[in-house]
Amino acid sequence: xxxxxxxxxxxxxxxxxxxxxxxxxxxxxxxxxxxxxxxxxxxxxxxxxxxxxxxxxxxxxxxxxxxxxxxxxxxxxxxxxxxxxxxxxxxxxxxxxxxxxxxxxxxxxxxxxxxxxxxxxxxxxxxxxxxxxxxxxxxxxxxxxxxxxxxxxxxxxxxxxxxxxxxxxxxxxxxxxxxxxxxxxxxxxxxxxxxxxxxxxxxxxxxxxxxxxxxxxxxxxxxxxxxxxxxxxxxxxxxxxxxxxxxxxxxxxxxxxxxxxxxxxxxxxxxxxxxxxxxxxxxxxxxxxxxxxxxxxxxxxxxxxxxxxxxxxxxxxxxxxxxxxxxxxxxxxxxxxx
Amino acid sequence: xxxxxxxxxxxxxxxxxxxxxxxxxxxxxxxxxxxxxxxxxxxxxxxxxxxxxxxxxxxxxxxxxxxxxxxxxxxxxxxxxxxxxxxxxxxxxxxxxxxxxxxxxxxxxxxxxxxxxxxxxxxxxxxxxxxxxxxxxxxxxxxxxxxxxxxxxxxxxxxxxxxxxxxxxxxxxxxxxxxxxxxxxxxxxxxxxxxxxxxxxxxxxxxxxxxxxxxxxxxxxxxxxxxxxxxxxxxxxxxxxxxxxxxxxxxxxxxxxxxxxxxxxxxxxxxxxxxxxxxxxxxxxxxxxxxxxxxxxxxxxxxxxxxxxxxxxxxxxxxxxxxxxxxxxxxxxx
Numbered sequence: 041x042x043x044x045x046x047x048x049x050x051x052x053x054x055x056x057x058x059x060x061x062x063x064x065x066x067x068x069x070x071x072x073x074x075x076x077x078x079x080x081x082x083x084x085x086x087x088x089x090x091x092x093x094x095x096x097x098x099x100x101x102x103x104x105x106x107x108x109x110x111x112x113x114x115x116x117x118x119x120x121x122x123x124x125x126x127x128x129x130x131x132x133x134x135x136x137x138x139x140x141x142x143x144x145x146x147x148x149x150x151x152x153x154x155x156x157x158x159x160x161x162x163x164x165x166x167x168x169x170x171x172x173x174x175x176x177x178x179x180x181x182x183x184x185x186x187x188x189x190x191x192x193x194x195x196x197x198x199x200x201x202x203x204x205x206x207x208x209x210x211x212x213x214x215x216x217x218x219x220x221x222x223x224x225x226x227x228x229x230x231x232x233x234x235x236x237x238x239x240x241x242x243x244x245x246x247x248x249x250x251x252x253x254x255x256x257x258x259x260x261x262x263x264x265x266x267x268x269x270x271x272x273x274x275x276x277x278x279x280x281x282x283x284x285x286x287x288x289x290x291x292x293x294x295x296x297x298x299x300x301x302x303x304x305x306x307x308x309x310x311x312x313x314x315x316x317x318x319x320x321x322x323x324x325x326x327x328x329x330x331x332x333x334x335x336x337x338x339x340x341x342x343x344x345x346x347x348x349x350x351x352x353x354x355x356x357x358x359x360x361x362x363x364x365x366x367x368x369x370x371x372x373x374x375x376x377x378x
Numbered sequence: 379x380x381x382x383x384x385x386x387x388x389x390x391x392x393x394x395x396x397x398x399x400x401x402x403x404x405x406x407x408x409x410x411x412x413x414x415x416x417x418x419x420x421x422x423x424x425x426x427x428x429x430x431x432x433x434x435x436x437x438x439x440x441x442x443x444x445x446x447x448x449x450x451x452x453x454x455x456x457x458x459x460x461x462x463x464x465x466x467x468x469x470x471x472x473x474x475x476x477x478x479x480x481x482x483x484x485x486x487x488x489x490x491x492x493x494x495x496x497x498x499x500x501x502x503x504x505x506x507x508x509x510x511x512x513x514x515x516x517x518x519x520x521x522x523x524x525x526x527x528x529x530x531x532x533x534x535x536x537x538x539x540x541x542x543x544x545x546x547x548x549x550x551x552x553x554x555x556x557x558x559x560x561x562x563x564x565x566x567x568x569x570x571x572x573x574x575x576x577x578x579x580x581x582x583x584x585x586x587x588x589x590x591x592x593x594x595x596x597x598x599x600x601x602x603x604x605x606x607x608x609x610x611x612x613x614x615x616x617x618x619x620x621x622x623x624x625x626x627x628x629x630x631x632x633x634x635x636x637x638x639x640x641x642x643x644x645x646x647x648x649x650x651x652x653x654x655x656x657x658x659x660x661x662x663x664x665x666x667x668x669x670x671x672x673x674x675x676x677x678x679x680x681x682x683x684x685x686x687x688x689x690x691x692x693x694x695x696x697x698x699x700x701x702x703x704x705x706x707x708x709x710x711x712x
Contacts, residue, residue, distance in 0.1 A: 273475060273480040273481045274482055276475070277482065279435055279467070280472070281467065281468035281472075292483050292486070295483075295485045296483070296484065370485050371484075372484060
């Protein structure tokens with residue numbers, strides 16, 4: 041027998057190559073799909089907003105504006121041009137990096153998005169963290185105690201969670217933690233550079249409200265997925281090998297059970313990145329959801345268009361990341377997808 | 379006598395919507411050191427359940443094990459804590475399953491799966507365990523074992539996966555190997571390889587084997603002694619030569635007669651395979667008499683009234699059949 045050292049425990053690079061070779065092809069494929077998708081989304085968004093009643097010039101200048109000033113502003117904003125002309129202008133601005141300006145804020149839209157994303161991004165991630173931290177242990181626990189008291193309790197509370205609207209939970213949390221105990225502020229966001237921990241703190245309640253609701257679905261999913269996996273032959277094999285129950289559950293079973301859970305988790309994260317409109321309004325958070333909500337009211341069309349486009353990108357990118365995680369959890373996916 | 383494994387009066391019941399079903403109904407047997415015991419019977423007769431209950435792998439609920447004792451090396455497995463039973467599993471008693479396709483974890487590399495029992499039982503380092511795993515993968519003739527460590531089960535063929543299962547079962551040098559239909563899912567040439575692999579390992583390590591199968595050919599080739607199971611009961615026990623020479627129980631006889639004989643088929647084109655008429659009984663109800671009575675060609679009134687016991691019919695050969703006391707009832711029609 042040849043000498044074997046510890047290096048051997050790591051996967052040799054030569055064995056890893058097929059994965060990366062396949063990965064490059066996969067990435068290119070995904071990227072092209074993304075471009076096509078963005079084109080379709082941009083056309084749809086543009087035409088829908090084009091047909092939307094309400095004249096941006098009228099809204100900007102108010103009802104007392106004279107027809108001449110209105111006409112001037114319209115031509116300044118390019119509103120008199122044809123649909124395709126306007127669309128082309130918008131696209132050229134977008135791609136060339138010159139950017140489109142918000143009518144209302146008078147600043148480039150992408151700067152607005154970036155600044156609002158610094159609230160929505162952490163909010164979404166914290167919500168998902170809460171959801172995962174609650175749902176995985178609870179789901180595994182419920183599956184292991186199927187039809188016993190603990191399981192019934194978990195099922196009861198997740199049912200409750202499914203039936204609870206998140207804004208209502210948000211308001212209840214404010215009542216308890218802010219009004220009653222006074223531990224958290226009832227809303228608002230100090231800004232990362234002003235007060236880092238204060239900012240984290242102000243995101244805790246809303247992200248918890250978002251996370252708990254999402255954890256309800258994930259818990260049930262983890263439970264049922266785990267119940268399926270626990271009946272699999274390889275779990276029996278793991279037990280027959282005399283592995284500790286903890287290893288059987290968390291290494292052999294959970295890894296397999298996580299695959300369907302991940303799908304839903306990805307969808308939820310994508311959705312959250314697009315902005316939690318209601319919760320951001322309940323907590324007065326200057327996030328993407330609030331931005332687009334207000335922009336629609338003010339007919340700030342450049343903002344609406346780009347935020348919607350960004351949301352599409354966010355969903356696609358998150359799904360792409362989920363695909364990558366799939367491949368790292370389940371080696372069979374590496375072959376199938378590429 | 380000091381046997382390696384002694385099972386006394388094993389009962390296994392399952393809760394079903396139709397009421398409790400008894401999968402194993404009072405099975406008693408033993409395995410000596412270095413012996414290969416064959417356990418044969420048709421599908422659903424309780425072979426697998428018997429083997430799983432030795433290791434305490436019957437999920438409960440819905441399954442319930444009751445036995446006078448299951449002695450392994452003088453320790454009653456039924457009285458041990460689940461932690462102590464876990465320490466025996468995989469280290470002293472190892473098991474190979476029927477379905478190599480689904481018995482390996484699809485998301486873990488095979489090297490890790492083979493090394494796992496060593497890490498769990500011997501507390502040795504990962505590096506050492508992997509080294510040992512390579513040794514065993516080599517032994518079961520996995521080509522380029524070292525490269526294969528990081529392969530996943532889906533990259534291997536059925537025969538290869540069963541070899542991996544064997545390597546995984548052997549890493550801790552168990553004294554008893556339970557092989558539950560190890561070749562059923564494989565094609566014939568691979569079957570022969572796997573069987574000779576198990577036989578070779580058994581010789582080399584002086585291990586005992588409990589070989590579960592419905593293939594009488596496999597039993598003839600491998601076993602020293604054979605148990606025939608029918609509807610949760612052991613109906614006949616004999617050493618392999620006696621069983622094939624002069625089966626006592628009509629069920630055993632029927633099983634042997636339903637084996638295809640190749641020469642005969644070539645000579646006589648219209649030769650049809652004999653089968654045992656009827657179907658295996660339902661396990662939920664209680665039967666008074668012999669469970670095989672409905673299908674037995676020699677059945678007489680007593681058979682459906684009183685249950686026969688498993689008693690010696692000739693030296694070392696035991697059968698559960700009233701023909702032992704009433705040999706005149708056995709008449710062959712052909």
